[in-house]
Amino acid sequence: MSIFLTGDLFFGNRSDVLRATMESRQRLCESLAVQFSALVASDDIETIDLTLQNLVLRDGEISSAALRTEDGKLQAESGNHRERWADVAPGKSTMTHTQVPIFKNNQRWGTVEVRFADAAPVSTVDRYLSPFVMLALYISVAGFFAYAFFMKRTLKHLDPGAVIPDRVKSALDVLTEGVVVVDSKGQIVLANAAFTEKINANSRQLLGKRLAQLGWNLEAEQTVPWELAMQTGESQLDQQMQLKMADGTVLTFQVNSSPVQDEKSKPQGALATFDDVTEIVKKNVQLSDMVGELQQSRDEVNRKNEELKVLAERDSLTGCFNRRAFFERAYAEFSEAERSGSELSVIMMDIDFFKAVNDTYGHGVGDDVIKEVGRILEDGMRGAEVVGRYGGEEFCVLLPATDSAQAARIGERLRHEIQEKVWLCDSRIDQKITSSFGVTSTADSAESADALVDRADQALYESKESGRNRVMVWRRPAEPEAAAS
Ligand SMILES: Nc1nc2c(ncn2[C@@H]2O[C@H](COP(=O)(O)OP(=O)(O)OP(=O)(O)O)[C@@H](O)[C@H]2O)c(=O)[nH]1
Known part of the structure; x- marks a missing residue:
């Protein structure tokens, strides 16, 4: 339609000019006819003749002119009209031969004939190139070019790869890393050899496909990095993507994408590189x-x-430190007390008449009693204080940074608690169970941890000897004394 309108604009004008020329010639003749009708009415043929002579003389466009009656006789003529008006059909005007009727008393009387000069010589080309032919020719040629242009664009669309020069493709094919170029719609316009080989695809099959739809494992709503690069205008680096292949295997690529922009920074596409890191x-x-x-x-x-370690350090029945682990602690605490100058106390305790417990209630009940005593002793300790099962029904307690008076008070509290609680631990026991305590500390110049424990044992022996169920603080052998009962 555009072509037609444009053609009409050019060639339609030419036909308008011709039409206007013809109309003006017709008007001239009609004006002559009006004048001549008046002259014919007064039989003034002479004036008509004179007018025709002048007309041919003065107007270069008019070759001849005449006044012809209805019976075909020429009443007046000029410019050798007879010859110039040969073979002209009556009553029909053309561009060069114009004829207008004359009336007398409302009756057709004759015709004014004017032979206009031929236009510029009409060449064969001009003869055939009438406005219509020109218009048709123009539409054909312009249509051909428009069609060619449209087809070129269409083919370019159908073959997106055509936008990348071959030398660029060849250069990219040399790379070991996969390279894909997409257009602004994310459609592949180039995939280099490394990429097509890696994904077992044919380069031409890939052209025009959306790179995002090759089978990537994507999260819901996830935007692929090359589209993100186009949206943000910024490179997207080190994105890891997984591609599921037709045979079910999954390839992992390290993907870098950069936007491709025009001079106005408008995204035209993106370039993405694919480094196969599946093995890594x-x-x-x-x-x-x-x-x-x-x-x-x-x-x-x-x-x-x-x-x-627990098994090695702990007593299996009570969970308290066993004798070996207890002595390890005792050595460490003794050294620390010596280094720091702080006082270290030791309590040794033994359940009274425990043989009778076993004998009366059985060995199982005896075990429960030992466990309960161990629990009371453990619960009564704080921080670095340590309880060890020294043997049988005998326990030993380490009290760092504690003097013997404090240790005796702790011993007294434990003795009381055992007496009040232990017999309740088993419903078969119907009497209170007591225990005896011996206490000592480094303040009495024990030379070693062994000596310290030994002195606590001596104090315990004194407790037993002096009636049991009491706490005795160690005194030099000559003078051990009772602390409480
Ligand atoms: N049930 C039980 N009994 C034990 C365990 N270890 C030692 N005994 C018993 O504890 C008793 C200790 O008795 P003795 O050393 O004679 O002293 P005692 O009867 O407690 O009397 P005093 O200590 O003098 O008050 C023995 O009969 C041992 O068999 C044990 O793990 N479980």
């Missing part, structure tokens, strides 16, 4: 699994070590 990721996963397993084994070993 696999190895990383294996490594991480191994590290996890190692961690588990290490935790297991630590747990076992912890258990072993």
Whole structure:
């Protein structure tokens, strides 16, 4: 339609000019006819003849002119009209031959004939190139070019790869890293050899496809990095993406994307590089699994070590430190007390008449009593204070930073608690169970942890000897004395 209108604008004008010329010639003739009708009415043929002579003389466009009656006779003529008006059909005007009727008394009387000069010589080309032919020709040629232009664009659309020069494609094919160029719609316009080989695809199959729809494992609403690069105008680096292949395998790519912009920074597409890191990721996963397993084994070993340590250090019946572990602590605390100058106390205690408990209630009840005593002793300790099962029904307590008077008070509290609580631990026991305590501290110049424990044992012996169910503080052998009862 545009072509037609444009053609009409050019060629339609030419036909308008011709039409206007013809109309003006017709008007001239009609004006002559009006004048001549008046002259004919007065039979003034002479004036008509004179007018025709002048007309031909003065107007270069008019070759001849005549006044012809209805019966075909020429009444007046000029410019050798007879010859110039040969073979002209009566009553029909053309561009060069114009004829207008003359009336007399309302009757057709004759015709004014004017032969206009031929226009510029009409060449064969001009003859055939009438406005219509010109218009048709113009539409054909312009239509052809418009069609060619449209087809070129269409083909370019159908073959998006055509926008990338071959030398660029060849250069990119040399790279070992996959390279894909997409247009502003995310459609592939170039995929280099490394990429097509990696995903087992044909380069031409990929052209025009949306890169985002090749089968990537994407989260819901996730925007692929090359589209993000186009949206933000910024490069998107080190994005890891997984591509599910037709055979079910999954490739992992490290993807870098940069926007391709025009001079006005408008995104025209994006370039994305794909580095296949599938093997590295696999190895990383294996490594991480191994590290996890190692961690588990290490935790297991630590747990076992912890258990072993507990088993090695703790007494299985009461959970208190065993004798060996207790002495390790005692040595450490003794050294620390010596280094710091603080006082370290030791309590040794023994359940009174425990043989009778076993004998009366059975060995099981005896075990429960020992456990209950151990629990009371453990619960009564704070911070660095340590309870050890010294043997049988005998316990030993380490009290760092505690003098013997404080230790005796602690012993007294424990003695009272045992007496009040232990017999309640088993419903079969129907009598209170008592215990005896011996107390000492480093203030009495014990030379070692062993000596300290030994002195506490001596004080305990004194408690037993002096009637049991009491706490005795160690005194030099000559003068042990009772602290409380
Ligand atoms: N049930 C039980 N009994 C034990 C355990 N270890 C030692 N005994 C018993 O504890 C009793 C200790 O008795 P003795 O040392 O004679 O002293 P005692 O009867 O407590 O009398 P005194 O200490 O003099 O008041 C023994 O009969 C041992 O068999 C144990 O783990 N469980």
